Amino acid sequence: MKAMNYRGPFRVRVEEKPMPKILHPEDAIVQVTRACICGSDLHLYHGMVPDTRIGSTFGHEFIGVVREVGTGVTKVKVGDKVLVPFNIACGRCNFCKQGLFANCHESNAMATAVGGIFGYSHIAGGFDGGQAEFVRVPYADVGPTIIPSDMDDEDALLLTDVLPTGYQAAEMGGIKVGDTVVVFGAGPVGIMAARCAWLFGATRVIVIDHLEYRLEFVRQYAACEAYNFRSMDDPVLFIKRITDWLGADVCIDAVGSDACGNAMQTITxxxxxxxxxAATALHWAINAVKKGGIVSVVGVYGPTDNLVPIGNVVNKGITIRANQTSVKRLLPKLMDHVRKGVLSPKDIITHRFALEDIAEAYQMFSAKLDECIKPVLIPSTNN
Amino acid sequence: MEKENLKEQFTHIPGWGVDADWENDPVYPMRDIAADDKSADWKRPAQQTTSKEVQRSNERPEHPAVFGDTLPPTGLSGHLRRYAFHYSESKYRHWLPLLLADRINEVEGVIADVKSGFFPNIWKERGYQAYWKYDRRKLINKVATVAAVSIGVWMLIRRK
Known part of the structure; x- marks a missing residue:
């Protein structure tokens, strides 16, 4: 089968790889019909995540058709069209029972901080991802969810990560009716976080980024204010000024480690x-939130250390909430929102590529060429 | 705040306030705390087996029921990865060798390609066709900068 093959920072290609096999009674093999490149894949692509081995296949946002199931699988069958949450979760450990599917304790041998994630380096379990024609899906009775016949495939695709992550960002912000919410980052997750903040009753939503085309997009898509931090001396001061000098009730970091905007953070x-x-967005979020406010972090950082103003967290009495998204927990509600037309995630897709053109797709997304917001990969067997 | 007034004010935003909990503060159903029995003794799924070498964090006593067994460590980078896993996730001695191993692994990948008779097409693997199509000027600047720095370093080395 054809699969993405990582060769080092900024180098990827498509190669023939052996077909994945059932390795556990609860595994399934899924033939991928659509896969996304996620903003967090760029952290891998840029060589920033430790233990990203040469030959890895990335991809944790994908949908497909079940082609084979293990002997212990009962809830999906061969031929089912499924969306596959990016978390690999057993559904029965102490953490899964609490709904913390992103923190499953039965899916990642190589790190205890995070559960298994498809195609996200060996610190997330060493599983191959879905930027391929076929993929092994463990715990097939837990994560994979049958796509309803009335749901568009590309809406389903964005329910595997982007929409749930944006929604959880807003949810972790504990947004109350009347709150002002600032979202740092107008990438796919930031766009979704801004859109979802309204669902919780925010009365003002502000997005900060530096790419004009993305700011214009989020203004239209999420009906929010959007500002370019390149046009201001100090984004924190700007936010204070437009919030009666108090700061925002909730700040969301939807950028993570690839942030720009601060030379010291960028260089170190x-x-x-x-x-x-670079923890620039988190730095700004902590300093721009009001005293007693909440900072919600869904931007992805590496496992070592970051420079953040922890003294201000203490002095301002800030609550920080963060996690990888527990997609399965949110799926029933979000599928309902999509089917009722409240949310239309597929509208953020801007580019579609054949799987074979994956190197161009990564470069285009990474360098923000041709006003790229969300690229989708289509294996040639599914054109 | 008047609920109805606000709803009217935001009719242009589909779904405004549909997930707001007007009675509860804050809205944060992150954990089902009732399900937390504080136990590490859940009914475990069947254990996956493998004949491949799979690293395990030393912060857990055994492998999880399911794990990825792709790309076992090999070569010099593999030695470094094995060394790293002697230390916990809170140690630099865990993460820094892994980062170094990644860079060495990149070189090992090129050597393996060449040894198998395959010469990597760097232009294609870096997706420069897209750059050439959409931002040719930036690509030329980038290539020129790298070339200038490389020549400068080479000349400095030669002078010594």
Missing amino acids: GKKLLLQAG
């Missing part, structure tokens, strides 16, 4: 790798 975090990426 992205160029010299002296910290786990």
Whole structure:
């Protein structure tokens, strides 16, 4: 089968790989029909995540058709069209029972901080991902969810990560009716977080980024205010000024380790790798939230350390909430929102590529060429 | 705040306030705390087996029921990865060798390609066709900068 093959920072290609096999009674083999490149895949692509081995296949956002199931699988069958949450979760450990499917304790041998994730380095379990024609899906009775016949495939595709992550960002913000919410980052997750903030009753939503085309997109898509931090001396001061000098009730970091906007963070975090990426957005979020406010973090950082103003967290009495998204927990509600037309995630897709053109797709997304917001990969067997 | 007034004010946003909990503060159903029995003794799924070498964090006593067994460690990078897994996730001695192993692994990948008779097409693997199509000027600047720095470093080395 054809699969993406990572060769080092900024180098990927498509190669023939052996077909995945059932390795556990609860496994399924899924033939991928659509896969996304996620903003967090770019952290891998840029070589920022430790233990990303040469030959890895990335891809944790995908849908497909079940082609084979293990002897212990009862809830999906061969031929089912499924969306596959990016978390690999057993559904029965202490953490899964609490709905913390992203923190499953039975799916990642190589790190205890996070559960298994498809195609996200060996620190997320060493599983191959869905930027391929076929993929092994463990715990097939837990994660994979049959796509309803009335749901568009590309809406289903964005329910595997982007929409749930944006929604959980807003949810973790504990947004109350009347709140002002600032979202740092107008990438796919930031766009979704801004859109979902309204669902919780926010009365003002503000997005901060530096790419004009994305700011214009989010203004239209999420009906929010959007500002370019390149046009201001100090984004924190700007936010204070437009919030009666108090700060926002809730700040969301939807950027993570690939942030720009602060030379010191960029050099130490992205160029010299002296910290786990540039924590610029988190820095701004902590300083721009009001006293007693909440900072919600869904931006992905590496596992080592970052420079953040922890003293201000204490002095301002801020609550920080963060996690990888527990997609399965949110799926029933979000599928309902999509089917009722409240949310239309597929509208953020801007580019579609054949799987064979994956190197161009990564470069285009990474360098923000041709106003790229969300690229989708289509294996040639599914054109 | 008047619920109806606000709803009217935001009719242009589909779904405004549909997930707001007007009675509860804050809205945060993140954990089902009632399900937390504080136990590490759940009914475990069947154990996956493998003949491949799979690293395990030393912060857990055994492998999880399911794990990825792709790409066992090999070569010099593999030695470094094995060394790293002697240390916990809170140690630099865990993460820094892994980062170094990744860079070495990249070189090992090129050597393996060449040894198998395959010469990587760097232009294609870096997706420069897309750059050439959509932002040719930036690509030329990028290539020129790298070339200038490389030549400068080479000349400095030669002078010594």
